[in-house]
Amino acid sequence: MGAARAKNKPPGWKVRTAEGAEAFIPDPLPPQIVWTPQLLRSLSEADRAVGRLAAEGARLPNPHLLIRPFVRREAVLSSRIEGTQATLGEVLAAEMGAHVDRAPDDLREVANYVAALEHGLSRLPKLPLSLRLVREIHTKLMKGVRGHRATPGEFRRTQNWIGPPGAPIEQATFVPPPPNEVGTALSAWERFLHDRSLPPLVQIALFHYQFEAIHPFLDGNGRVGRLLISLFLVERDVLPTPLLYLSAFFERRRREYYDRLWAVSERGDWEAWLAYFLEGVARQAEDAVARASRIQDLLAAWRTTSAAAGAKIGPALVDLLAENPYCTAGSVSERLAVAYTTAQRAIHKLEGLRILKKATEARRGRVWCATELLAALNGEENPFD
Helix, strand or coil: CHHHHHHCCCCEEEEECCCCCEEEEECCCCCCCCCCHHHHHHHHHHHHHHHHHHHHHHHCCCHHHHHHHHHHHHHHHHHHHCCCCCCHHHHHHHHCCECCCCCHHHHHHHHHHHHHHHHHHHHCCCCCCCHHHHHHHHHHHHCCCCCCCCCCCCCCCCCCCECCCCCCHHHCCECCCCHHHHHHHHHHHHHHHCCCCCCHHHHHHHHHHHHHHHCCCCCCHHHHHHHHHHHHHHHCCCCCCCCCCCHHHHHHCHHHHHHHHHHHHHHCCHHHHHHHHHHHHHHHHHHHHHHHHHHHHHHHHHHHHHHHCCCCCHHHHHHHHHHCCEECHHHHHHHHCCCHHHHHHHHHHHHHCCCCEEEEEECCEEEEECHHHHHHHHCCCCCCC
């Protein structure tokens, strides 16, 4: 009975805002969690799946080759939750200078997400996850895009709310803490980041909810909150490389994502949120293992095939494709420090081996794509077909 009462109690309290709305202020973490057998099984399954992914990541001969496209896939999917429509193929092709039929703002938002995540990863060795790092990440995320006037890198000083686009606060589905309460809530959230008493996957789920409930920025809260999941996994050495991303799961089950977050705020349903989050971890870890294995098999076969066919720089070109399935003769020439004609011959050799396929013209010349690799990365075909 006590557990049932606790589950129906919101983990926080409400206050009246200057606009007359009721805002929610979350209690400091951690909450009291009822560890049902089902929830324990979910945690065990997620832990095992992440363990397999960690082992796979440790076995990768060149893990840095896969990080780049995996980061871009996460950037695409996390940005898609917020309304952008760019695909992974479009983003990768645009990086090679190809013209894609997509709004520049969409491509820029995805590029900023990549920059924000890469910045966070580069800072972790010297700066732990903290409010300072969160502000730095937000600055990178919001630079020069829609919402860039929403004080990049600064916690909000005005009230925000969640609801239908353009709707007034009276129609909000959720109103986070008033500005004068944000600092206190964030300080408690930051202290919880350094807590070591909980399983890391549970801690991630809790602090992700709390960040979204505080909603400390005027814009970009969802993307920053999802980005922090990847950074935490690396900081805590749960994974050797950032190969696990949850945006694909959240995007696929978006309605449930919002419903589970809302249910915590409304009635303290932590167990349902944790079960949903841990399922996402397990499913995406399994997906990442399968993708990484498939990609490594492809790359190994292509290196062997290109070398046997006499492509002098074939294996090196294959490694470039691991970072981006699209290429131009100019990009290959520059990256591998070879003559332009040498790069052209290698591309044509891989085209003859059906590894590469002509995609489109670009500012820097014709673009080719390793379509089978693109499909392995994202289940996505060449957008120029």
